[in-house]
Amino acid sequence: MASCIIAYLGPMGSYTYEAAQAFAKDAQISDAIFEPCASITTVFSQENQKEKLPRYMIIPLENSTSGDVYETYKLLYLHAFRVIALKRLEIAHVLIGLVGSSCSKIKTVYSHPQALMQVTDYTKKRxxxxxxxxxxxxxxxxxxxxxxxxxxxxxxxxxxxxYPNTLVLDDAISNNEHNYTRFLVLRAAADTSESAFFFEKSQQEAQLFLLFELEHDASGQLSDILTILFTFGINMTSIKSRPIEGQIFEYFFVVEALMTKLLSEQQQYEIFLQLQEKTARVIYNVY
Incomplete structure (x- = not known):
């Protein structure tokens, strides 16, 4: 019997499927059910009706060339998500055609919009x-x-x-030879408007993935948040703001950080409580 379900964006052969396979290998999961999903929304919402198994979700977060995957950030805001890991995958685009074709014969190419953005130099040149x-x-x-x-x-x-009858016609066609995508590995998404604390394990240099929304009628809140992180020796590596859908010029923030000190679950929860006092909503993930 399978030990878990790993839901991922796209069919077999997609980059997210490669990331899902890499996660299963690193986590030493040899008997997972891989569940393809047609969209990121489906990854979050689709439930397996036959098996009551632990369910992991693999979704793209950002690409080093074309930037953030906006649908992912939108859904992270709507769900209480538990981050298990971040996987980085090299994206090596190639031109694929039918057997019997050649580079010179190709006039039109199909792909995901993000992939097309990452090969514009090649497509324009040709x-x-x-x-x-x-x-x-x-x-x-x-x-x-x-x-x-x-x-x-x-x-x-x-x-x-x-896919039968296909082959690689040209390789190394990305705009940037150092082209990578980061994928989030999540557990147990659930619709919620409440704050949430998720603690995976205590270890040196643990990762923090923090999402929060500020009160809109108070000043200095963002500075307060950064001060709390600094006080506990948390080294922020990224901060981003994203618009809240349906609101006019209102935003939520996503912070990624590295724990420079070994903090217990109780200490982490104290940080969460302090952040909760300064925010309208906070999702705190340590993994």
């Missing part, structure tokens, strides 16, 4: 028409069912393993 598709792997699946040697897909080499 004057290729670009058509957005659901995911990189879905794009390969689409062209595999056609008989048109002039269409191709931008995806990973691994995608050709899952």
């Amino acid at each position: 004057q290729l028409a670009t058509i957005p598709y659901f995911s990189t792997a879905d794009a390969v699946g689409f062209i595999s069912k056609q008989k048109d040697l002039t269409i191709g897909a931008i995806a990973s080499t691994a995608a050709t393993n899952y």
Whole structure:
């Protein structure tokens, strides 16, 4: 019997599927059920009806070339999420076509919008028409069912393993040769408007993933938040603000940080309580 479910964005052959496989390997999970999802929203909401098993969710957070995945941040705001890990995956885009085609024959390429943004130098140089598709792997699946040697897909080499009659026509086509995406590994998302504290384990250099919303009628709150983190020896590595959907120029914040001190669960909870006093809502994740 399977030990858990790992839900991920896209079909087999997508980059998120590669990240899901990497997580399973690192976590020494050999008998997981891999559950493909058509959208990030589905990753959060889809429940397995047959098995009552632990459920992990793998979603893209940001790319080093094209930036943040905005849908991910929007859904993180709407859910109480437990961060288990962050996985970094090298994104090596290639041009995929049908058997019998060649680079010179390709006139139009399909792929996920983020992937198309990451190969603009290549597509402009070759004057290729670009058509957005659901995911990189879905794009390969689409062209595999056609008989048109002039269409191709931008995806990973691994995608050709899952779709017959396809092959790599050109490689190393990304704008940036150092192209990486970070993926969040989450557990137990649930709709909530309340604050939440999640503590995975106490260890040196543990990671903090913090989401919070400030009271809108008070000043100096952001400074107060940063002071609390500094006081406990928490080294902030990233801070971002994102608009709250449905609100006019109101924002929530996401902070990533590194624990420079070994703090117990009780000490971490004290930080959470102090942050809670200074915010309208806070989701505190230590992993």
